[in-house]
Structure formats: C-alpha cells, structure tokens
Amino acid sequence: MLSLFRSSPRPGAGGQSGVLLTLAQCVPFLIALAVLTIELTPAHFIYTGPLLTAVPALAAVTMAPGRTALAVALALAVSVTTATYNQAWGTLQVYTNFLALALVSIAGFITSGAVRAYRRSELDQVRRIAVAAQEVILRPVPERLGPVRAASLCLAAGTGAQVGGDLYEAVQTRYGVRMIVGDVRGKGLNAMRAVAVALGAFRVVAYYEDDLVAVMNHCAAALRREAAVPGAYPEEALMEGFTTALIAQVPNDEPVVQLVNRGHPPPLALHEGRTRALVPASPLPPLGLEDLIAASREKPESYPLVPGDRLLLYTDGVIEARNPDNDFFPLPEVMESIGSSPIPQEFLEQLHEALIRHTGGHLADDVAMIIADRLEEESGTPVI
Template sequence: MPFLIALAVLVIELTPAHFIYTGPLLTAVPALAAVAMGPKGTTAAAALTLAISVTTATYNDAWGTLQVYTNFLALALVSVAGFITSSAVQARRRRELDQVRRIAVAAQEVVLRPVPARLGPVLADSLCLAAGTGARVGGDLYEAVQTRYGVRMIVGDVRGKGLSAIRAVAVALGAFREAAHYEDDLVEVMNRCAAALRREVLVPGACESEVLLEGFTTALIAQVPDEPVVQLINRGHPPPLLLRRGRATALMPSSPSPPLGLEDLTTDLPGKPESYPYMPGDRLLLYTDGVIEARNQDGDFFTLPQTMEGIRADATPPEFLEQLHQALIRHTEGDLADDVAMILADRHDI
C-alpha cells in the first residue's frame, strides 16, 4: 500500500492532474510503512518519497515555493517518527517472541528427557531438533527405559503443532513410561499408548476452550532383551535403520499397520512383535520422518542410510548423532521444515 500511494503521487505530479495537492498523500507513505514494514521498510519508503519529491519539484519547476519546503519538512518529521516507532515495536515483539520461545522449549524439555547413556546391553543417546520459526512446539516424542523385560524404546510423531501436540506427546509418553515396566507383552504396551490417546480426544461439540487432540500418532516401540535380537511394533512409523559392518538396512514390518488413532480403519493390527537380529557392534537408529523428509534447495530428500554409512565406525553415540545433525543442517542449510527426533542404540554386549 505505501508504494502504491507513492506511485499514484508520481503519476499525478507528472501528468496534467498535478494541480491536486499530493503532500498529505506522500506523507502517508512512510507512516504506513512504519506500521507494517519495520525499520528497513520505513527507511526505504522515506528514501522513495524523498526521490519523488525532488523529481516532481524539479519537473514542475516548484523549487523555492513554500509548499515544497513544507512537504520536505513534513516528510522528514513523519519518517523519523515512523522509524523510531517501528524500531521500538520490532524490539518489543522480538522480546515477546523470545520469551514465548523459551517457555515453549522449557515445556517441551519437561516432557522430553535425554535418554540415559547406558541401558543394560546398549549404549544410547538422543537428539531432538525443533523446526520452527516462531514459538511452535513440535509433536515428536521419544523415550528409552530399562525394564525387567529388557530395554524398551519408543519414538513417535503426533500430527500437528502447538499445545495440542505437546499434550498428546505427554499423554503418549506417560502411558509408555507406565506400561513399559508392567506389561510383559510389547503389543500391550503399544495398546496402552493408543488407549491413553483415545481417552484424551475431545468429543465433537465440546467447549472450544478445551485443547483438541486431533488426528493420529505414528509410533514405533522397540525392545532389546538379553538375546541378540530387537523386537519391534510399528504403527505407521518410518522403519528403524540397523547399521551392521558399515551397511544400513531398514527393518521393514512384514505388513503395514495404521497409526494410533486410526484403528477403526482396519482389523489387521499387529498381534505380536517382529524380531530381527541385533548383534554386538550393531547400531540401531530410531527416528521421525522429519529426518528423511528434510529437503535441500533442489528438493532432494536427505539420504539417511548413506549418511549413516559414511560416519566412522568408532564414533560414540553422541558423536554419531552429532555428525548426523551436522549433515542434516548442511543438507537443509539450517532450514528444517519439520521437527526431528532420533534415538541411537549401540548393542554393547550380551
């Protein structure tokens, strides 16, 4: 709008319609820019109005008249006031946004805890990256606990962002942390998470002030017992990658299963976990789709298996995840479109 007004003034002044007094219109340009465009936009608008004023005064041979100097004075006053005001507003907004971001990050860190470095037969580490501009709180979840049934891990992704997503994350993790220690059947652990999420879904017609938990949650639960295997229950989540002797392999489920919350769409839910060999020296990576769906400027996806294979074999779990992190940042040039969560579990001994 400010630049359209400036264009209109220029047309009026350079045509026979220049008998119209355009001073008030031109003064409005930096004022409107200060409201919507910030300090840089205000400066650009002020420079444009100055150039138009000089051009039109020269074209109409109006130098030396009181009207020209009055216009220049008004433009200077409005431009300075607009720049000061827009700078103050921008600084205040930045402080408010930083505060909201800190609150959002603190809330997420309360729910998502770093996994212990040693869990029974595995050495582990975790990584969580927020995509976000603004104060978005993501819906990625992860946890790893040692139980009497072995090491149990979960990674999942709630559809959506914001408070509803973090509440769903808290509900799912709370159910997992409870069930992981008391349910001997891994399928029942997943079912407990699904049931907890169903209980939190708001029925239609409920009060708008309540938080909605809409959509679905993809989830993967892994169990590492004393035997050299890993057992998996996969509900619509990207398959984990097993790195063995420098080669990464996806542990695909034998048949696809729907995410949590979409159980009514099928009756073919997993009845037992699937087992895969998991030997000493193997590395298991659980991750969310924000990793494999990360794109570069050309639209190419991040090649997670090849990146894993390129990391040196003697890297510790924190070093391994840090190198994955750096590779992901290089690929996206720091512009993540979705949140990222990863758990790395190295089989240490049996």
C-alpha cells in the same frame, strides 16, 4: 510426519494473518502510485501531501527496515517527480511536503526499531519458556539400559516460540528395553500436550504390558481420551490430530529387535558397516486413524539385532532435511560413514554435525533420535 500424511497448510488463522499482512505491505506502494497518478493528470488540484506522508508511516509498521527504506525512497522519488512536473519548486507547499515526509520517515524508523527490539525480546523469553517445558517432558535416555547402550538427541527447528511435536523415550523393563519415537502433527501447545499424553501412557504401561501391540494401543487410547475432553482442543486440532509412532523392544535374551510401526519412518540398523531399513511388511496408519486397520493385522515384527549392531530410531525431520540444492539428507550413507566405533553419544554428535552441514544450519523441522547399541551381555537387573 511422513510426507504421505502431510497436507497443504490449512486456511486457518495463520494463513489469514499472512494474507492480511501482505495486503498491508502493499498499501504504502499503492498510495505512492495513487499520488503519482493524481499529480500527473488534470486531477492534480487535489492536495496529496498528507497521502504521501502516510507512505513511510505505514511501511514502518508493516515492513522490515530494508523495505521501509525502499518505500521512503519511492515516496521521495514521487515527490520530486510531481514537483518537477507541476513546476512547483520554490513554493512553500513543496518544502512543507518534503519536511513532513522527512520527519515522518525518521519517526517511523525510530519507532519501528524500538517495537522490533521489544518484540524480539518478548519472543526470546517465550522461546526460552517453550524450550524449558519441552526439556522437562523429553528427558535424555539413560546411557545404559540392560542389553543396550543408548543415547538421545533432540533438535528444535527455527520455528519461533512454537514447541514441536517430536517425542521419544527408552525404558528398561522385564521384557527388555522398550523405546518409543513419535511425531505429533503440528506445533504449539496442542502438540506438546499430545506428546505429554502419549509419553505418559508409554511410561506407565511399558512396565507391565507384555504385548508390544497393546503398549501402542494404550498410547492411542490415551490420545483419544484426551481429544475427547470437551474444550481440550480447538475443533481444527481434533480434525487434523494424528501421531506417527514406532515402538521397539530389544529383548534381554534374544538377538532381535521387535517393532510396532504406526506410520513412522522405519528405523535403521547398522550391521558390519552396512545399514538396512527395517521396513514393516504390513504398513499401518498413524495413531488416530485406527478405523483404517483391522485388529488381526497388527502384530510385532522381528528383525535380527546381534551384539555389535547399532539401531537408530528417528523422526522425519532427519530424512526430510534438505540442502540448498533441495536434496534430502542421506541418512543411511552418513550412518555408514560414521560407523559403529564411536560410543552412542559421540555418534549422535557426529550425525548432528553432518545434518547441520547439509542444511547450512537451517532445520525446517524438529529432529529427535535414539540410538541403541546391542551389547555382548546384559547388565543390571530387569525392572519388575
């Protein structure tokens, strides 16, 4: 989403799980501290062997191998320190404690490795299913659509098995080539359901609705109907749900591009080696926030797009990608450096490579892009 509409993470189930996990990871170290305190004070008559044995067991369940090894080392250090302080070397109790600590540590490492391998395998399988479902909904755009030559690209961020909320589509109609790019807030099944609903509405209405604003309104209405279905979404999803969207139309017989932008990053047009952002004169809020706008304000805006120009539609995962120095990805400069000579698919591949170099291969958000080159003359028969 645009940073204007981005909020801090909500204190939901995910946040609560993170807090609980952090607390659980502190428990082994608190136990070691408690044992050390007991053994170095007059309360050392309390038998602390079982308490110290719990340190590696709890660490193996809640921590990665590196931190588990640190907890085991701490437990050994506490055991050596207390045995030395209490002059207990040579007693059966000390050697029994060390043996129990070693056995529990070894068992913890073995169990932790097996559990992590199983979870990784399970996550990989869920991720493959999620990606397959996303690819069914987000199909590649055709290479040639009437007066434009097009290509698309969709990249998933490293977000586990969570599918993203980016959407795109391009279709050839009797009004020209119509394209949509959008970003549903959030991830997971709710976001993918919203993507399917918005794209389904666009793919139907784009062919018969002559008003570009009406096309956008049909997508918004479809999302509202879906959200209104009882039990379709959790309550928190209804409270947060909105979608930034941009619909572009390249007419068959006019050297322009017409845009309806609802809170989405403005597209970039490359003309004679220079890029310009097609910023709307009257910014509008995302879909789902229709109460904030007046119907009379919403109308398509036209910008020049002559043969030879290149148009790039994208989601905010592109411009908000950061490098290790926390610098944003310089999309206009990279677009100018690549130029207009490569065919659209090669252009997106070079843009992808530049994005990966900039981020070091770690995308923080999903990325979707459509590129459209305005050609000299129309090819094909418009769809009726």
